[in-house]
Amino acid sequence: xxxxxxxxxxxxxxxxxxxxxxxxxxxxxxxxxxxxxxxxxxxxxxxxxxxxxxxxxxxxxxxxxxxxxxxxxxxxxxxxxxxxxxxxxxxxxxxxxxxxxxxxxxxxxxxxxx
Amino acid sequence: xxxxxxxxxxxxxxxxxxxxxxxxxxxxxxxxxxxxxxxxxxxxxxxxxxxxxxxxxxxxxxxxxxxxxxxxxxxxxxxxxxxxxxxxxxxxxxxxxxxxxxxxxxx
Numbered sequence: 001x002x003x004x005x006x007x008x009x010x011x012x013x014x015x016x017x018x019x020x021x022x023x024x025x026x027x028x029x030x031x032x033x034x035x036x037x038x039x040x041x042x043x044x045x046x047x048x049x050x051x052x053x054x055x056x057x058x059x060x061x062x063x064x065x066x067x068x069x070x071x072x073x074x075x076x077x078x079x080x081x082x083x084x085x086x087x088x089x090x091x092x093x094x095x096x097x098x099x100x101x102x103x104x105x106x107x108x109x110x111x112x113x114x
Numbered sequence: 115x116x117x118x119x120x121x122x123x124x125x126x127x128x129x130x131x132x133x134x135x136x137x138x139x140x141x142x143x144x145x146x147x148x149x150x151x152x153x154x155x156x157x158x159x160x161x162x163x164x165x166x167x168x169x170x171x172x173x174x175x176x177x178x179x180x181x182x183x184x185x186x187x188x189x190x191x192x193x194x195x196x197x198x199x200x201x202x203x204x205x206x207x208x209x210x211x212x213x214x215x216x217x218x219x220x221x
Contacts, residue, residue, distance in 0.1 A: 033209070040123070042200060042213035043158075050207070058208060090158060092209075102148055102160040103209060 002026055006091050006106035013081045013113050021076040021109050023091030031094045032074040033058070033103070034066065036087040043090065049074055081113045117141060118203050120212035127191050128220045135186040135215045137175075137201030146204040147184040149175055150211075153197045161186075161199070171195070191219045 007022045025032065033048035035058075045058030049068040063085060065077040074093075078085060088110050092103040119138045127133045139145055149161040162170045164177040164184060175186045184201060196219045201212040 035211070040213060042118075042120075043211035045208055045210070048208065056207070059210075092158075102150075102163060105158040107157045 004091055004093055004104050004106035006089075006109050008109060009107065010110050011112070013078075013111070015081060015083060015113060017081050018077070018079050019081065021078075021089055021091075021111070023074045023076065023106060024072050025074075025091075025093040025104070026072065027093060027095075027104065028071060029093035029095055029104070030071065031103075032068065033092050034064070034074070034076045035090045035092065036060065036085075037090060037108070038087050046076065046089075083113045085111065086113045087111060117205075117210040118201050118212040120199075120201055120215050122215045123213065124216050124218070126218045126220055129193055130190050133188050133191045133195070133217065133219075135199050135201075135217065137184045137186065137212060139182050139184060139201075139203050141182075141203055141205060143205065145177070145179075145184075147175075147177060148202040148204065149173070149184075149186050150200040150202055151197050152200070158200070191217075193219050193221055195219050 004025045030051045034046040035043040037043050044060045046064050047066040049055045055066050088108050090108050091106045094101045094103045117140050147164045151161040152158045173188045198214050198216050200214045203210045
């Protein structure tokens with residue numbers, strides 16, 4: 001039981017490049033989400049999903065796309081990277097049925113856009 | 115609008131001293147509140163949640179609806195408590211995190 005697995009752990013991109021951050025969980029959690037963590041800003045929700053085929057926007061969705069074709073995977077796509085997207089990205093998951101369930105986080109992906 | 119406020123970015127206390135990390139929230143519904151902790155080089159993890167009324171690693175937090183607060187307290191701080199602490203509000207669909215408080219316990 002690996003929990004939430006994020007890949008890669010580190011990535012450097014040039015402005016305008018695209019890439020996908022991968023997130024997978026093996027706990028059969030319905031709810032998955034992506035956050036970015038910036039100094040002085042805490043964690044801000046980018047996108048979330050309450051089940052396969054269902055996604056919605058969080059606080060800061062611009063510049064990011066997501067899809068949820070399976071329960072296990074929730075990739076985050078940057079279509080055209082910008083320096084403002086330099087951040088640490090965290091994926092999280094939790095059961096959806098119980099309202100008060102905590103989120104389980106991955107180790108994070110440190111992304112730098114040059 | 116900021117839903118979760120943690121007024122202290124940095125907090126230093128001496129070992130053995132009491133510690134309180136402040137958290138205030140803004141939400142019209144019934145709040146579900148959590149404290150998360152991130153130790154150096156580790157992933158973010160749940161510390162405690164208000165609905166459980168539990169004490170984890172000596173930490174407690176009481177929900178005060180009148181003051182809309184969920185402060186985290188520990189009577190005697192330990193060096194291993196040094197970490198980043200985040201207060202979080204679950205509104206059902208979305209989690210809102212505060213900006214975090216970095217706690218340093220001085221030996």
